[in-house]
Amino acid sequence: MPRARPVTLQDIARRAGVSKMTVSLALRGHPHAAAATRDRVRGLAQEMGYRPNPLITANMAQLRAGRRTAFAGTLAFAGLGESPARIGAPNTQGTRIFLGAQRRAEALGYRLEWFQLDAAHLDGQRLSGIIQARGIPGVVLGANCMLEPPTYLDWPRFALAAIGRTEVGQELHRTVGDYYRAVRGACQRCRVRGYRRIGLAVTREHDLAHQNLHRSAFLGAQAEWPRRDHVPPLVAEHWVPAPFLAWVRRHRPEVVIASYDDPVRWISDAGLRIPDDIGLIRPHMNDRALGISGFLFDDTELGSAAIDLVVEQLNHNERGVPETVKRVLLPGRWFEGNSLRPAPTKLTR
Secondary structure (H helix, E strand, O other), rough: OOOOOOHHHHHHHHHHHHHHHHHHHOOOOOOOHHHHHHHHHHHHHHHOOOOOHHHHHHHHHHHOOOOOOOEEEOEEEEEEEOOOOOOOOOOOOHHHHHHHHHHHHHOOOEEEEEEEEEOOOOOOHHHHHHHHHOOOHHHHHHHHOEEOHOOOOOOOOOEEEEEOOOOOOOOEEEEEOOOHHHHHHHHHHHHHHOOOOOEEEEEHHHHHOOOOOHHHHHHHHHHOOHHHHOOOOOOOOOOHHHHHHHHHHHHHHOEEEEEEOHHHHHHHHHHHHOOOOOOEEEOOOOHHHHHHHHEEEOOOHHHHHHHHHHHHHOOOOOOOOOOOOOOEEEEEEEEOOOOOOOOOOOHHH
């Protein structure tokens, strides 16, 4: 079914019985357009589904100002807590994602502004009104968790992209690390190093948040191994030592692919040595100082790619929940660490 032609200023002018220039002045709130005319034209524009192209709007603003500049407008980054751009903000994954998005936005001529989704005095509807009143056409959602309906924005108003585990009950364009590929890559590296009984330990919350990607990748790899090498994955309701160590004792994995760093301490407290007695690997590394082998993902690229998704929609004058969802999967790079047996020479290059 062909997409309906976007409503133009000329369409509104024809319907209102005024000139195209009058429509332009009214929509911009220019004083040369009478208040009654402004209200009538704006009402018709809303009724007809008019959506201004932000790039054209920005360019016209530049021409009217008589100056040449690369500024294209402002975009919103909606996250939890205080702005990561503030002085003294910790170097967390969220901070790195925001700064990556900020740098990419500036490179494309946009200013990126932080908006707090969990501010006590705001709900999603009011925040949507604030963002729209500021003339901001695009929003990156970077909460990295499941958002509750009261915090939902008014989706049809904005070009949207989500990052990582941010969920809003509907599918949006998204940037995320390619964790499926990371788990498959971890299994492959373990097999090359001589490990045969490879285990996966994740929390149920982690498994659900990542749409079972880690478990799917692991079971897919395991299906290719001899039956005697199979270890049932641990999907823990509670991420505490007892069930993890009970699973290790029962199934005797030679190496564990774990969703969090805690097994380093649990294994040591149980009197086992890493990697002599058991290997450990993280498909998504957070802290290289721990020395756990695994994959590192460039958090700044997650933010950068989300900006690209939003700007692409703005360039096509698209808003709201997309009919066809795009998912940008960013690969990780291997970090050798010291929690696995030494790799063959060809893998260490």
